[in-house]
Amino acid sequence: MSASLPVAGESQQAKKRAVLLVNLGTPETAEPKSVRKFLAEFLSDRRVVEIPRLIWWPILHGIILTTRPKAVAKAYQSIWWEEGSPLRVITERQRNALQKTLSKRFPNEHVTVEYAMSYGDPGIAQQIKDLQAQGVDHIAVLPLYPQYSATTTAVVYDQLAELQQQQRDIADARVCKYYFDRPSYIKALAHSVREYRLEHGSAERLLMSFHGIPKRCVDLGDPYYQHCVATAEALAGELGLEKEQWGISFQSRLGKAEWLKPYTSDIVQEWGREKLSSLDVICPAFAADCLETLEEISEEIREEFQEAGGGDFSYIPCLNDSAMHIECLAELSEELLGL
Numbered sequence: 001m002s003a004s005l006p007v008a009g010e011s012q013q014a015k016k017r018a019v020l021l022v023n024l025g026t027p028e029t030a031e032p033k034s035v036r037k038f039l040a041e042f043l044s045d046r047r048v049v050e051i052p053r054l055i056w057w058p059i060l061h062g063i064i065l066t067t068r069p070k071a072v073a074k075a076y077q078s079i080w081w082e083e084g085s086p087l088r089v090i091t092e093r094q095r096n097a098l099q100k101t102l103s104k105r106f107p108n109e110h111v112t113v114e115y116a117m118s119y120g121d122p123g124i125a126q127q128i129k130d131l132q133a134q135g136v137d138h139i140a141v142l143p144l145y146p147q148y149s150a151t152t153t154a155v156v157y158d159q160l161a162e163l164q165q166q167q168r169d170i171a172d173a174r175v176c177k178y179y180f181d182r183p184s185y186i187k188a189l190a191h192s193v194r195e196y197r198l199e200h201g202s203a204e205r206l207l208m209s210f211h212g213i214p215k216r217c218v219d220l221g222d223p224y225y226q227h228c229v230a231t232a233e234a235l236a237g238e239l240g241l242e243k244e245q246w247g248i249s250f251q252s253r254l255g256k257a258e259w260l261k262p263y264t265s266d267i268v269q270e271w272g273r274e275k276l277s278s279l280d281v282i283c284p285a286f287a288a289d290c291l292e293t294l295e296e297i298s299e300e301i302r303e304e305f306q307e308a309g310g311g312d313f314s315y316i317p318c319l320n321d322s323a324m325h326i327e328c329l330a331e332l333s334e335e336l337l338g339l
């Protein structure tokens with residue numbers, strides 16, 4: 001036998017597994033320079049903006065990246081935490097909580113939990129290479145997007161494929177495509193609404209506001225809209241809400257094209273004009289609180305509702321590192337890793 005071939009017993013080494021939580025990414029600091037760097041990487045991705053490069057490039061570099069970073073940095077500054085960007089801090093907490101849960105549940109198995117960002121650091125490819133260097137071969141890649149969209153989830157598949165094209169011995173990586181209808185996710189959302197209402201009282205209506213995408217993406221086959229509707233209906237069902245007690249809408253529109261409707265901004269203004277006395281808003285597409293929930297919903301949308309004549313406004317936080325959310329992520333990880 002050649003000396004370079006594996007020796008007997010080597011293959012019986014304990015299997016090393018890992019979970020890689022993936023979220024979108026966020027600027028390193030709340031200063032315009034960092035925000036510009038983040039936006040430049042994010043908005044250059046063809047999965048995110050499908051406009052032909054010849055048209056998009058001058059818009060991105062000539063308009064968006066010269067004006068938006070300053071305004072968006074101001075918004076980030078209004079929600080920034082001492083430890084950093086809420087999205088990053090919460091993702092780190094999710095990583096720690098999931099590591100604790102899996103280590104406790106499988107004391108005899110080697111399971112590492114790490115996180116990566118689609119844009120910025122730590123990158124998906126780098127994290128997978130680091131895990132492989134530690135001897136990990138089985139990786140559950142968990143994009144923290146319950147509803148699949150080519151604009152978000154597919155980016156994770158793309159980056160994984162790009163890495164694998166450059167490798168000889170690729171990792172056995174399994175990606176979770178979606179979990180929009182998973183009972184543990186719906187139950188975690190319902191629990192967060194009930195707990196919030198127990199403490200703060202129930203509003204007249206619950207608005208489920210999802211991140212929007214251009215309507216054209218859905219017309220071309222992106223299932224994101226169907227996934228959002230299915231999540232919303234399942235949550236309303238789990239909470240036993242009647243039709244007039246809840247609504248669905250889409251936020252964070254960018255640019256002039258039509259995005260998924262109804263827009264959150266339009267709905268809250270309409271309900272404000274109706275003199276709705278109280279409104280609760282939840283954002284089920286976000287696994288962690290971030291700029292889009294803490295600033296756009298909790299500040300801008302609140303103002304729009306109340307300026308239009310609406311009453312009390314409450315924002316129900318994302319699932320973040322709550323026990324039921326971590327349990328849902330543990331369940332997904334166990335399935336993907338065959339634990």
Ligand SMILES: C=CC1=C(C)c2cc3[nH]c(cc4nc(cc5[nH]c(cc1n2)c(C)c5CCC(=O)O)C(CCC(=O)O)=C4C)c(C)c3C=C
Pocket residue numbers: 024025026027039043048049068072085087145149151152211212213214224252254285286289290291292
């Ligand atoms: C240009 C198009 C965009 C698409 C399509 C899009 C889809 C999409 N995004 C999320 C989740 C998040 N987006 C966040 C911020 C954000 N999103 C866009 C644009 C698109 N998103 C921009 C330009 C920004 C940056 C802020 C701004 O300039 O307004 C975030 C928050 C990041 C943070 O640091 O807090 C998240 C999370 C989903 C789920 C999604 C499609 C399903």
Ligand SMILES: [Fe+2]
Pocket residue numbers: 211252
């Ligand atoms: Fe976004």
Ligand SMILES: [Fe+2]
Pocket residue numbers: 252291292296
């Ligand atoms: Fe926004």
